[in-house]
Amino acid sequence: MIPFLDLKGINAQYRNELIEACTKVIDSGWYIQGNECKAFEKEFASFCGTRYAIGVANGLDALSLILRAYKELDIIKDGDEVIVPSNTYIASILAISENNLVPVLVEPNIDTYLIDPERIEEKITSKTKAIMSVHLYGQTCEMDKINKIAKKYNLKVIEDSAQSHGAYFKDKKCGNLGDASGFSFYPGKNLGALGDGGIVTTNNEELADTIKALGNYGSHTKYENIYQGTNSRLDEMQAAMLRVKLRFLDSEIKVRRETADYYIENIKNENITLPTLRTNNNHVWHLFTIRTNKRTELQKYLLDNGIQTLIHYPLPPHKQEAYRKWNNESFVISETIHDEILSLPISGIQKIEDTKEITRLINKWREK
Numbered sequence: 001m002i003p004f005l006d007l008k009g010i011n012a013q014y015r016n017e018l019i020e021a022c023t024k025v026i027d028s029g030w031y032i033q034g035n036e037c038k039a040f041e042k043e044f045a046s047f048c049g050t051r052y053a054i055g056v057a058n059g060l061d062a063l064s065l066i067l068r069a070y071k072e073l074d075i076i077k078d079g080d081e082v083i084v085p086s087n088t089y090i091a092s093i094l095a096i097s098e099n100n101l102v103p104v105l106v107e108p109n110i111d112t113y114l115i116d117p118e119r120i121e122e123k124i125t126s127k128t129k130a131i132m133s134v135h136l137y138g139q140t141c142e143m144d145k146i147n148k149i150a151k152k153y154n155l156k157v158i159e160d161s162a163q164s165h166g167a168y169f170k171d172k173k174c175g176n177l178g179d180a181s182g183f184s185f186y187p188g189k190n191l192g193a194l195g196d197g198g199i200v201t202t203n204n205e206e207l208a209d210t211i212k213a214l215g216n217y218g219s220h221t222k223y224e225n226i227y228q229g230t231n232s233r234l235d236e237m238q239a240a241m242l243r244v245k246l247r248f249l250d251s252e253i254k255v256r257r258e259t260a261d262y263y264i265e266n267i268k269n270e271n272i273t274l275p276t277l278r279t280n281n282n283h284v285w286h287l288f289t290i291r292t293n294k295r296t297e298l299q300k301y302l303l304d305n306g307i308q309t310l311i312h313y314p315l316p317p318h319k320q321e322a323y324r325k326w327n328n329e330s331f332v333i334s335e336t337i338h339d340e341i342l343s344l345p346i347s348g349i350q351k352i353e354d355t356k357e358i359t360r361l362i363n364k365w366r367e368k
């Protein structure tokens with residue numbers, strides 16, 4: 001069996017370093033907001049090329065706290081609109097609606113699966129305050145076009161980088177392509193904790209300070225609360241383990257790129273559409289997604305032959321019960337993607353023999 005993602009195997013590579021990191025935390029007697037989190041924030045900011053990084057509890061909180069900080073800073077207010085791709089993972093949208101803001105869905109480009117910059121302007125109203133650009137599956141959005149629109153209409157650009165740690169747009173890395181960015185360290189992400197974790201990156205000092213306080217009960221100084229904040233912090237144990245894993249992220253991305261390159265060069269089947277990438281370094285291949293209108297058959301065929309695949313995602317946000325008010329609306333491109341998409345195994349430890357075997361089986365597949 002070739003699993004979709006062997007998390008145990010991924011972390012086993014760093015077993016000794018992870019144990020050492022945890023032991024250090026255990027023995028320090030300091031478990032929240034200590035030196036490990038501080039050091040990781042510094043290292044991650046430097047990895048992204050930003051001035052600030054603020055550790056938080058998870059990726060959803062990272063996105064949500066950015067919006068919440070803009071509200072505290074009187075830049076965004078209740079009822080304002082935030083543009084977001086219609087095919088994103090639900091968390092991007094939840095971050096908007098949980099702040100009493102209105103998500104405005106924009107269709108993606110069918111080839112890249114990323115928000116289509118050509119469709120943004122028609123959705124802008126006097127209430128639009130921000131664009132959330134989701135670097136879905138690990139590929140950065142067309143940030144030059146998005147930033148240009150944002151500048152024209154005076155909008156904030158918030159990157160959802162939960163799937164794209166280390167991906168570039170031109171000469172800059174994600175996290176440093178807009179006004180602020182949220183990252184997730186959910187275990188299955190390209191940089192995954194052994195539990196929950198997230199971080200916000202930005203170059204804006206005031207925003208960074210506000211987010212830091214909001215995630216710590218609204219306080220900069222213990223027992224002095226300037227905002228009605230929340231508790232969203234990256235704990236020392238996760239930060240210590242993330243420091244270990246960050247050192248190996250680039251080499252894991254390299255393996256992902258080699259795997260994707262092999263799939264792209266060698267998968268040849270007229271029933272299958274391969275993913276489109278702009279340049280090699282703007283994609284870190286969190287997911288390798290192909291499309292076919294015979295998805296059920298292909299998924300079953302691969303499983304029968306020992307290959308596990310997953311669907312990211314089976315149901316578009318506007319068809320979810322949580323967003324009933326959108327259920328009758330139609331986003332044709334999103335719907336097509338959700339009906340046809342299938343994620344093949346890919347990871348920082350995938351063996352070339354496995355990639356070859358998956359490719360061989362797909363090339364042999366003929367729809368009856």
Ligand SMILES: *Cc1c(COP(=O)(O)O)cnc(C)c1O
Nearest residue numbers: 058059060089091092162184186
């Ligand atoms: C995983 C993910 C999130 C949320 O991250 P969590 O750490 O699970 O809260 C947000 N957006 C996207 C695109 C994601 O893939």
